[in-house]
């Protein structure tokens with residue numbers, strides 16, 4: 011009899027605690043957990059375990075730390091930067107069984123949730139009190155609040171209502187050494203909530219979250235405007251914002267998307283429409299007509315060819331379908347698409363979109379744009395059909411080039427999808443070595459073992475100035 | 487060597503929990519606290535460039551000196567007295583605008599830029615700071631480091647929600663940036679937000695990018711007076727539950743100018759901003775709600791008339807201080823020197839320094855009860871509170887001073903010794919200490935400003951450290967490994 015591999019022994023102990031069906035180790039089933047929502051970054055985990063509560067997570071993490079086995083949390087796996095992939099021969103903690111809404115408090119307007127609760131389920135649970143959870147990633151029917159916290163996720167409505175970090179009030183964290191600590195809840199001291207939100211699961215695993223709920227707006231009106239150029243639509247966006255109007259959402263779809271929507275679903279848009287702008291206003295009834303009139307006037311002044319307003323849920327759903335089905339439509343006109351997530355100052359939109367077109371043209375690629383225009387958060391989708399390495403490389407390089415342009419125009423590499431593995435090495439285009447070294451120090455402070463979701467967010471060399479010096483000294 | 491080692495030697499997960507003078511092993515001895523006179527005489531460094539600032543910090547890091555980051559010194563120093571101090575490091579001379587593109591509704595400025603100068607810059611573009619648009623004292627850096635909650639927090643959040651990026655000098659003199667000037671950005675860890683409310687202990691803010699907001703076309707502030715705090719708070723709750731989108735719902739309990747010497751009067755304040763139709767339509771709805779609450783008096787301020795009051799509310803606790811001082815016989819000169827502000831020499835008229843400002847953070851549900859308990863304790867200690875509550879946020883700021891009005895005969899609280907004996911500073915300190923050292927003190931209560939004698943022990947200033955205190959210690963050591971920056975000023979001696 012051969013002695014069992016230490017990892018096997020570890021997994022046996024997990025099976026003893028959680029039940030055999032809660033530990034997946036056969037290669038066939040592990041494939042499901044190899045990647046996330048991005049088509050580019052797969053890595054097969056050595057095992058997947060399904061904890062049921064904070065104590066389970068703490069026990070697993072502590073055992074991993076003792077055995078020096080890397081681990082990574084996983085929600086729904088819809089992330090778009092390879093964040094939930096297990097690198098370095100690690101295991102995955104799939105949190106889908108921790109999906110209870112623990113409490114909804116209509117007076118304090120909060121919900122307390124396990125991390126595997128789906129984003130949409132929060133608003134569903136809050137609905138009976140007339141409340142909702144504001145951050146609404148387009149993946150909200152599947153993605154989890156744990157993933158949302160890890161990525162500081164946004165959505166179409168974050169223009170007015172803010173992103174995840176603006177709504178997280180407290181959380182329970184299993185630290186990378188297995189200790190459990192409660193963070194936030196209005197306690198004094200450093201704002202660890204801000205540090206942990208958006209840290210992409212590299213500083214610990216979140217096992218409970220308390221979020222703020224908002225009151226459902228009394229009224230919501232959605233406008234769909236067609237423009238004959240993306241420049242005109244961009245100018246209109248800037249004009250609305252500059253006028254002091256803060257719509258709940260301001261989303262743009264370009265000609266490529268319009269064409270795809272027509273072809274895939276038979277959507278009808280005015281002839282000559284090269285760009286669509288979706289503007290949603292919400293709030294109390296008093297003053298709403300005034301606001302809508304102002305928005306409509308601005309859109310017309312900036313060349314809107316047509317303007318359609320939806321005043322009830324059915325009409326509104328129809329308009330939003332165009333936005334929500336955009337990715338589906340692209341999927342029908344190309345076998346693959348690769349979405350980027352750059353951000354630029356809003357006033358640079360026309361310039362940036364021109365640069366995106368240039369990059370695509372030079373590389374012989376097609377790019378479609380559907381994005382959060384009000385925030386200056388672009389989602390250029392590079393469309394491609396073949397699977398060969400040369401095409402993939404071309405696509406990846408085009409993505410990197412587009413992000414370089416975003417940085418050049420004063421923006422950032424990512425507005426909501428996170429750095430993950432994908433943009434890890436590109437972080438040095440945005441940040442100087444000292445900037446990254448400070449972040450690396452924070453990471454070392456909170457995860458000295460380096461086992462918690464390793465090789466994500468920071469370039470592999472970050473903070474190495476100090477480390478490599480130590481290494482050299484040790485080698486002498 | 488580092489005087490701050492919050493991890494100490496105790497078992498993982500434990501933290502000093504006593505709110506009293508007994509610090510335990512975890513908290514460093516503070517017997518060599520710099521006294522007020524020495525604080526005043528400390529040298530003041532005022533670097534003119536970020537690199538020069540970093541040079542000062544690097545040097546201090548190298549020789550184990552401690553620096554006290556400061557802005558303009560217009561606000562009383564926050565937190566506990568520093569455990570060590572060798573010089574003030576002011577960002578006063580770093581007051582430039584780095585980047586302003588009005589169309590982006592964002593601005594990047596140096597940390598020493600005064601808030602009033604910033605507002606001058608934004609006004610022609612009909613824009614304002616999204617968080618705390620009315621505050622006029624202090625600098626951008628001070629706003630960030632103090633993490634104060636402004637008047638419009640209910641609607642627009644605090645500076646935390648509007649800080650987009652920062653350039654910071656950490657404790658070893660490394661100048662680093664994180665995030666940037668775009669409104670959405672998840673590239674890397676959020677160091678800027680970590681600095682909000684850090685009281686200068688994690689880094690010196692050198693530059694900040696902030697989100698701006700359009701100035702509203704119209705505004706209206708409804709002021710309703712109630713006979714007691716309970717009714718004012720209940721009315722606030724009704725407003726929060728109504729189909730309204732107020733920019734501010736506060737209950738302010740301060741003296742009534744028309745009745746000098748009378749006890750503080752609770753007033754409900756509700757602000758609407760926006761286009762004329764939005765403001766007036768909501769006012770109509772509001773008044774229907776308020777009529778049911780039967781206020782004693784009703785007032786309406788419009789547009790520019792709202793500003794003086796909003797400035798006070800935005801500048802809490804200082805604003806509260808000013809409001810209260812407005813009724814003091816001889817308002818003391820504003821102390822704008824960072825080397826003396828908040829460290830008044832003994833012997834000054836008691837109105838200036840027999841003052842304790844507290845912040846209470848609870849939830850909307852638990853605030854009224856917690857506030858009532860604190861007010862009762864205040865009265866029992868022979869003190870009186872002027873306070874500002876934000877019922878929608880579950881927070882309150884209290885300015886506590888010796889009682890200045892006669893205790894009504896009906897008051898259940900027994901007349902304290904303070905009412906009979908000549909009032910001395912020591913009487914005040916003893917009364918305030920009773921209040922702060924009460925057993926079972928909640929972790930949501932902290933001292934915003936107090937006489938130095940009450941600020942020596944961080945446990946007294948912040949109460950028992952929060953559950954995540956150990957993690958905070960790890961963050962402090964990562965960003966300020968030798969405790970150069972404001973050592974010991976923050977919770978649990980961080």
Ligand SMILES: Cc1cc2nc3c(=O)[nH]c(=O)nc-3n(C[C@H](O)[C@H](O)[C@H](O)COP(=O)(O)OP(=O)(O)OC[C@H]3O[C@@H](n4cnc5c(N)ncnc54)[C@H](O)[C@@H]3O)c2cc1C
Nearest residue numbers: 085086087088089093147148154156157160164211216426
């Ligand atoms: C069609 C589509 C549309 C999308 N639209 C948007 C959008 O509009 N806005 C937006 O912001 N994003 C969007 N995304 C991206 C993605 O849905 C979000 O990032 C989402 O928050 C990820 O959640 P998840 O549960 O799928 O996380 P996963 O992909 O499972 O994990 C993502 C990261 O979070 C970490 N993580 C997960 N749970 C925890 C936890 N409990 N504790 C610590 N770390 C944890 C993982 O380790 C990983 O690093 C979209 C994705 C798709 C596929």
